[in-house]
Amino acid sequence: MKPKLTLKQIARELDVAVSTVSKALRDSDEISVDTRQKIKAFAKLYNYKPNNIALSLKNRKTMTIGVIIPEIIHHFFTTVISGIEQVANKRGYNVIICLSNNSFDKEVINMEMLANGSTDGFILSVAKETQQKGDYQHLTEVINQGMPIVLFDRVVDEIECDKVIINDREGARKAVQHLVDIGCKKIAIITTVDYVSVGKLRTVGYRQALEKNSIPIDENLILKIEDVENSDEEINRFLFRNDVDGIFAVNEQFSVSAIRGLNNRGLKVPEDVSVVGFTNGELSKRFIPSLTTVSQHGAQMGAKAANLLIDKLENAVAGEEKYTTEIIETSLIERESTLLNLPLKI
Amino acid sequence: MKPKLTLKQIARELDVAVSTVSKALRDSDEISVDTRQKIKAFAKLYNYKPNNIALSLKNRKTMTIGVIIPEIIHHFFTTVISGIEQVANKRGYNVIICLSNNSFDKEVINMEMLANGSTDGFILSVAKETQQKGDYQHLTEVINQGMPIVLFDRVVDEIECDKVIINDREGARKAVQHLVDIGCKKIAIITTVDYVSVGKLRTVGYRQALEKNSIPIDENLILKIEDVENSDEEINRFLFRNDVDGIFAVNEQFSVSAIRGLNNRGLKVPEDVSVVGFTNGELSKRFIPSLTTVSQHGAQMGAKAANLLIDKLENAVAGEEKYTTEIIETSLIERESTLLNLPLKI
């Protein structure tokens, strides 16, 4: 067990000054070719690696970006992360991920921890609880300290910073339009409570699509799930008391619950009812029937967010005070759950 | 934009020495109650938070543990992470997560980055590619530097360190036994290639269960998936050329592909064929039919791993040289996919 080589040790070993070693390793031409070679050989041999902590302290830059997401279960977030990582790594940054588990407190704690020197900036999607609470002090504080933040997906309007959002409204509109196009007349939406920004927007898209097609909006067909834990039962009851021929669900879980609810009532998807979901994850791809769904292009979103953040980090001096909001368009992926009269297959 | 308060600034502002501030904030009784109060009030007012980087450098301890996992898509890993976080946070540690995406190179890079000062120790599940390659230098190197490592799930025998593993063999045995118990005679296994340690062990369990029940092993009924990308087709072909009444699949994806393959052949689950999977994730819970599956108790596994690691970190002086291998037992969760002659419901 050799306790990690430092410049000082190399210096002592080779009987030169620490600064000489430092320069030599960085290939400074202040140092003679001879000693440079000698030092580099030694360092290589004993596998010297500079201590990142010391570097961070010195440079007041960590070259890492912190990502805080509400939950990792949603496949969507994993795709965003890979988009972030791809860009970040290419541009020389590392990524560290923290989970808020949709808890306000955990979000605050994680941010404070990372903000105290561990990170140069943040990419984050705010926790459900935070949106509900409407308390964004931890965000403003970090911004005031000069750390750039990029919000994605679950953004908050009150905060001035770069943002990357899905065009949720339009995605929902497209989804519902598709249901209309294949002949659905009584289209329900299963959505979240309004304080979840994306749920609200998707509900707006639903209304717009119906209006555009002159289909009267029946408020009974709008189900807002409050308690996700018991969403199954709620959806089941909802489907027993309403007759529908099309369902738009704002996430994978709700889609699947809906299909099960319909089955319980003896209805089949897509023969009796068509279903469109949101988020193109494992569940949508593999379910039987596979789900027609709105794909959010998470990787693209992550890439965009990372680029925005790093741009800000590297132009900190030039000090652009302008913030942009990038909008990622969705695309509808048609699968079995809206396929009428066709044999089921992959 | 105020650029982050430091001890030095507080000292200047209050016209005292830096060390006085430092001591006051740590409530040292070397400092008079008066000044202590004054300094603490000031710090509180301007929201002083010590710089973690500086602390790490000083203490040569980061109080964070690095977690490296192959992929985040598997629900299993997310449960492990939450187990790790729970314990780590309780014991005062932070967690940072990196993904190897099953790539050897990325695993090495991530480890090197984190090992250079960012972390006190590692919890990791090795990448598929790493297991295939059999190159574990990056692990031994980190261990040699005195950083403790805890391996979980996909472990490697050649490395001496603490380990937490699922009892994969026994879990598989239980799964297959269940199939036998409900009357299956021709039981297939859909598994991974042998270099994936857990796949191999689950295959062993399959064989043991059959032997124990005096069911002859038909090698044709053992399907080892090499190329996960095209596993759907492979499984489909497999099911067309073999008649089975029970299937044990070593992960959620394979289970679901199998069910689809059976459907393609006009066979129903569970009426015609029973299916048991591994990993109690979203897919298993929500699929129709819901899947009987081997639950791996990921959170428990993560908690155990974190405790082992932190124990090592905090007893570093006492220097125990003993390594333990904890075995997490699985439990079988029975759901619709092995439920005969019963109406389907949640």
Added chain:
DNA sequence: TTGTATGCGTTATCAT
């Protein structure tokens, strides 16, 4: 009770 000095590992500046 308070302040000074030193060091954690690095690099940049300024000697020699």
Added chain:
DNA sequence: ATGATAACGCATACAA
């Protein structure tokens, strides 16, 4: 061409 020194932010042993 090489070396000494200061600084990043903090904690601590020691001096006053």
